[in-house]
Every structure is written in structure tokens, then in C-alpha cells.
Amino acid sequence: MANYSHHHEHMRERERLETELDALEAKAGVRERHAAFTEANGDRDLEKLYFSVPDKELRKELIAQSRLIRMNGRDYSKAQLADRKEDLAAVETPGFRAPWVVPALIACVAVGVGYTLWTTPGALAGALAGFFAGSAYISHARSDWRQKVAYAKREVEEAEAEVKRDNAYFPMPFSKTEEESGGEDEGRQPEPEIHWYARTGNIAGIKREIAKGVSVELENDDVWGSRPLHRAAANGNVEAIRYLISAGADVRAKNKLHGWLPIHYAAKHGCAEAIRVLLDAGSPVDARDRYDYEPINRAAEGGDPESIKVLLDAGAKVDAKAGDKQQQPILDAAWAGHFLAVETLLARGADPNAENIHGASALYFAGLEKFSDHQRTMRVLEAAGARQKPRAKSA
Numbered sequence: 001m002a003n004y005s006h007h008h009e010h011m012r013e014r015e016r017l018e019t020e021l022d023a024l025e026a027k028a029g030v031r032e033r034h035a036a037f038t039e040a041n042g043d044r045d046l047e048k049l050y051f052s053v054p055d056k057e058l059r060k061e062l063i064a065q066s067r068l069i070r071m072n073g074r075d076y077s078k079a080q081l082a083d084r085k086e087d088l089a090a091v092e093t094p095g096f097r098a099p100w101v102v103p104a105l106i107a108c109v110a111v112g113v114g115y116t117l118w119t120t121p122g123a124l125a126g127a128l129a130g131f132f133a134g135s136a137y138i139s140h141a142r143s144d145w146r147q148k149v150a151y152a153k154r155e156v157e158e159a160e161a162e163v164k165r166d167n168a169y170f171p172m173p174f175s176k177t178e179e180e181s182g183g184e185d186e187g188r189q190p191e192p193e194i195h196w197y198a199r200t201g202n203i204a205g206i207k208r209e210i211a212k213g214v215s216v217e218l219e220n221d222d223v224w225g226s227r228p229l230h231r232a233a234a235n236g237n238v239e240a241i242r243y244l245i246s247a248g249a250d251v252r253a254k255n256k257l258h259g260w261l262p263i264h265y266a267a268k269h270g271c272a273e274a275i276r277v278l279l280d281a282g283s284p285v286d287a288r289d290r291y292d293y294e295p296i297n298r299a300a301e302g303g304d305p306e307s308i309k310v311l312l313d314a315g316a317k318v319d320a321k322a323g324d325k326q327q328q329p330i331l332d333a334a335w336a337g338h339f340l341a342v343e344t345l346l347a348r349g350a351d352p353n354a355e356n357i358h359g360a361s362a363l364y365f366a367g368l369e370k371f372s373d374h375q376r377t378m379r380v381l382e383a384a385g386a387r388q389k390p391r392a393k394s395a
Contacts, residue, residue: 010076017072021065028053028062033337054270054304056236081159088152091145191220191231198228198244201237206244216249225256233262233278236271241278251283259290267295267311270304275311285314297322300329300345303338308345318350325356335365339380342366352384 025031030053050066053059194214197205206228210216219225229249232240241262245251254261263283266274275295279285286294296316299307308329312318319328330350333341342362346352355361363382 010072010079014069014072014076017065017069021062021069024058024062024065028055028058030062077159077162081156081163084152084155084159088149088156091152092149192218194218194228195220195226195231198232198237198240199235201232201235201240203239203243206240206247210247216244216247217253219256223257226260227253227255229253229262230255230260230265233271233274234265234269236266236269236274238271238273238277241274245277245281251278251281252287254289259288261287261289261295263287263295264289264293264298267299267307268302270299270302270307272304272306272310275299275307279310279314285311285316286320291323293322294320296320296329297327297332300333300338300341301336303333303336303341305340305344308341309348312348318345318348319354325358325360327356328354330354330362331356331360331365334362337366342380346380346384 022031028050030050050059050062053062191199192209192214194206194209194216195218196202197209216229217227219227220231227249229241229244229251230253232244251262258264261278261283263275263278263285264287265271266278285296288294289298294316296308296311296318297320299311318330321328322332328350330342330345330352331354333345342350352363353361
């Protein structure tokens, strides 16, 4: 049978990596939000939590560590599959070998006893009884072998399914276009070089691509349809944003999937300086995406107070209603537990008792999760005069 000792090595390595990730999350100030976030979104989207970390280098460390843990998990499931296949081979490859020794002994004993009791007729009767008893024993042994093979095959099938689940759960083609994706779903897809350079802020690389004839309006694929300026804005690469704009990139261009302008990306990911540059270049402050969300609503979701201030200073409405539920920014910030964003919005005139069309208030959203940031968010709202109401029909 297979040797499973290396499984313990995987587990020890995983514990070490998770301890290091805990320390990084504590340093970044997102450790207490981890449990609440994964409960609402699942581990697959954990990297999105790290977008709220302002320090870009620390954010990259968090993402890299998270990916190491994912790789460990994938390696573990692959090792399990290899062991299951080894077990199956050990049972199935030799085939069924009839255990003739025991049936032969049964037959000899039966013949001996029959001959002693009834001479020749007894010996014949004993031989017949021994034959049937031996056949029954062999049949049982064959059935037992088949069960073992079937069990081993099920184990292999389950291990193969586990590998497939992990590959789907951790969709990480570790190419250079994935290394600094920031955990964004879009960033997990292979992209043209100019998008990679825009995302990493490599001006020289962008220039080389343009010199080759690559358009600054090249879309990365037919699904997302994002352009280099979207990718630069999502990662706060201000110099890349400036250069792309100077090269003719359209600040009003929408991607295909979400209808996001570059400013939506910058707002969602808390890139205040990127927002300033885009606004100065003519990006509308109140542009709506396909879900009817303005940049101020995305900034509230992202939770960066400075980005919210920049947008409000540029004319964004503090009570901008978004989506089919008519969510105001303070509701999105409260749901995500961004108490600093809530404080900023309240200071700029947001209604602490604002509600969406279903009657869900900021205090209601803040109370959905009982973790540190949500508790602080509730205290901020209550201090501003928010009142607790009966549970909303639908958030």
C-alpha cells in the first residue's frame, strides 16, 4: 500500500504558510476581517480582501503568500491522487489469485472424516462436500477482492474529483501575467503584453508595445474587454495611467463585462491619486456602469476614505443611489464593514438612517456580521444617530 507520510509534510508546510499569512494580515490590519470576508465570499475570493490594503508592496506579499497556500493545497490533492492510484494498482494489477491452499485443506479434512465414518462412500461424500466448501470459500475470496478493487477505484475517482475541484477553486496559471494580478478575477486570465506592462507600471514595456504597433485601446479578451488603461487604474499605477492617456487612451472607455470606466477600477481598489489623474483627463465623476453604480459607490465598496474624498470634492453625490436596490454609498460601506469610509461619508453629509428600496439601513447592513470592523461600523453609525429598525424584508 502507499506511503502517506508525505501528507504530514504537506500539512506541516501548510500550517507554516498559514502562520506567516496570519502575521502579514495582522500587519496589514485585515486579520480580524478575514473570517467575516471568507464567510460572505468564500476562500476563493480571499485575495479581493487584500485590495483594501493601501500599501501596494504589503498587498503583493499577502497575495503571494495566499497563492503559496493554494499551491500547497493543490499539491496535497495531487499527492492523494497518486497514492490512491498506487493503492489501486497494488490491488488490481496482480488480478485475482484463487487461494487454493485453504480449499485443498478443507477437501482433505472432509475426505478424511468421510472415509473414517463410512469408508469409500464416506470419502466420496467428503470429497463432494469439500469441493462445495472450497468453491464457496473461493467465491467469497473473489467477491472480497472485487470489493477491494471497486473501493480503490472509488477512492481514485474521488481523488480525481478533488483535484478538479481544487483546479477550479484555485484557478492560477502561474505565468508572469498572473504574478501581480492582485487577486482580481480578470487578472487571472492570460493577457496581452501591453496589459501586463500597464498593470505593473512598466512604462518602457508599454512604449515597446506601442512602437510595435499595438493599440493603447487593445482589449484583453472578448469577455472582459478591458483596455490597458483599465488595468493600470485597477493597480494604481499612476505613471502608467499618465503615459497611456498621453498616448491617446480614452478615459471614458468602458470594458465589456461590467461596463466599468478606468475610474471605476481606481475607485473600487482605493487608488486616490489615480482617480485624480483620470478626473483631470476628463473622466466623468458620475459615470454609471452596467449595474448603475457610480465611482463613488465603488469607492464605498472598496473602503478607501481618501478615494471617497477625492470623488466628493470633484462633485460626486454623497447619496448617489446605485443598482436595482438603490444603494447609497454609506450602505455599501457599512455592509463591507469599512468604518473609516462610513465616518468619511457621514462627515460629508451622508444620512446615517439612509435605506435602500427594501428598507435596509446602514445599521442593518453593519449588523449582518459580528466581527471587529462591523462592530466599529455600528458604533460609528449609532454615534451619528442611526436608529435600529425591524429586520428588513430583503437587503
